Amino acid sequence: MIAADALLSTAAANVVNSYVPVTERDKKLASEVDRLVQIALSRTESHGGTPPREAPGLLVVGASGAGKTTAIHHILGRHPRLKNFGVEGELCPMISFDAPAPTTLLQLGRELLRATGYPIMNDPKRHIVWEMVRDRLRLTGVVAIHIDEFHNVTRTANSIERDQILATLKSLLNDRHWPVALLLSGLPEVVDFVNADPQVARRMRAISFSRLVAPVDVPFVGKIVVKLTSKATCPCPGGFSEEIAPRLIHAADGSLGILVEIIVEAIGHALRRAEPLCIQHFEDAYALRTACSRSVNPFAAEEWETIEVTRLLATTPQKEPAPGKPPRGGRKA
Template sequence: MITKPVDPLQRLREALPAEVARHFDRIEEIKSKFIPTPWQPDLVKAIDAVVTNAVQRKNPNLPLTLDNRADTKGLVVIGPTRSGKSRAFRQYFDHHPVFAGYSDPSSASPLLWMSVPSPCTIVQLGRSILTASGYPLERDLPAHRVFEMARNRLREMSKSFLYIEELQHSTHDVPLKEQLNVCDALKTLMESEHIALFLTGVETLLPFVGLDPQLDERLAKFYFRKLVPQQQELLTDMVHVYAEATGLDVAYSDDDALFARLSHASLHAFGLSIETTINAIADCLRKDEKTLTREHFACAYAAKSGRTALDNPFLADRWHEIICKTHVEEANELGPPAATERDKARK
């Protein structure tokens, strides 16, 4: 008699400590909750424009075919790490009647979702396409052959849209000549295979696509900006939505500057602010407390960063001077932003 092997991940889940398992389902549920940002409607319009263009006929007197389509367009979304770019796209595709099912490359969805490694050369781009499509390449082949196989694979699977995240990896320790090769490959996908591209990454992605004027002209640009003090009410709403979903109250005062601290600790990235909030809620639930406070955020930050109270932006008096990552940005010398009127009204 042959017995089905037990999934080790399922065994691990079943072996979770009681204090963790007790709230595990609630944390899972809120992690799946999507909080729209003020720029989500504009992003939806930008994606819709690419999708609409993909089914527009070049000659309206003839049927829609691969060869009778308008020049293929695409979209580049630029934003800081953990700002919520991929999550916003998933929200769109998951609820679209045609794109749904894209997570399974063998599905009828016209979209293939993929990410690329760092550094990303034309060989790595081709291999990533093949792997994402369910056809990993085990042997070494010349660059032109790998990319040719990737093109054929996309054609065989009838994929018309390609989502590539972290494409700024094409600039990481990659010689300029190879960057141009990757740009040329992407342009070929759009021109010869009529594949619309959705590309996401940080700011270094923008000059990369600008290396090829023809590729750059085909790609619309959309920006996920860092949070600014005037958007603290967005964080206020987000924290309350997640807390209420788990049955928690939220307690803070003007002196706490909770949402300004949250933005600073999360590098002013909305997605990272959500992650920090969920970790704070998990800490509150583990302690069997009913009210989410700044101390829970401090514990969540300490657990992730390993920093002491002196370097914890949820505890330090001069929190706005703390650099919450190891490089790039300087501390805010202007001091903490004032609480907005809406912040005060929520308490």
């Protein structure tokens, strides 16, 4: 029994730790990240030459669950020139942190200081924090910064704070003594924030993580199912992977990250029951995620395309009107 549990744990870990690349998108992202890193590092390796006056920027946007963070960290963690990326207590020329919520210029500066390994023991004023940020970046050799969840800025900062944050980021990019490259990632609304300052937008390149759609992405999703089941040594009947793909795409609302999570959870059910992967395992995985009734489970319902999959505890295919409100297109009795 212990040996069986160990095998199950190993198989599950193999699946969870698997990275699923989207060939063209990941190639483009890897290329843009490499460009950003190489240009940023050239600032410290000019050997008496003329370093770039401005650092590059990269904007990566996509819906929640699209796989942005996973893809970025996968690429950064394997970049040959970013040794020690993500290793606590070790120096690396690129650091990463999440934009806090709520976001102010002061809070953003404090989080950036923490990302450089600097412990904040008191409550310094905003201008002091940003002076410390610039000193720490030079002292630790940081030439590139990844700020994830950047939509927290657009959602929680007021208009004055947003303008101040934008101006500060611009000053990092074109600092005369130590320009710092920026990789910003978040929801699509971040695009409007960056476009609000043409000077910042000019310095940025952009990549959008689009949603998966059927039938175009069915073969790709089928390959993901096959790859993950093989990692877990979980039997998958021939043809099943592409048969389940359209329902998977709909259940995940087109988000690659959520889609992979559902597959991993379904494989977990199959492994625990020592069964070949089947649609029942996906039905159970989705039910556990959403606590929905079987009639609105995309892996159980016949008319699964009509199900609104963004709700928890759902009992009907479409969103019910709020109490006291008539259905869309209807009239209150």
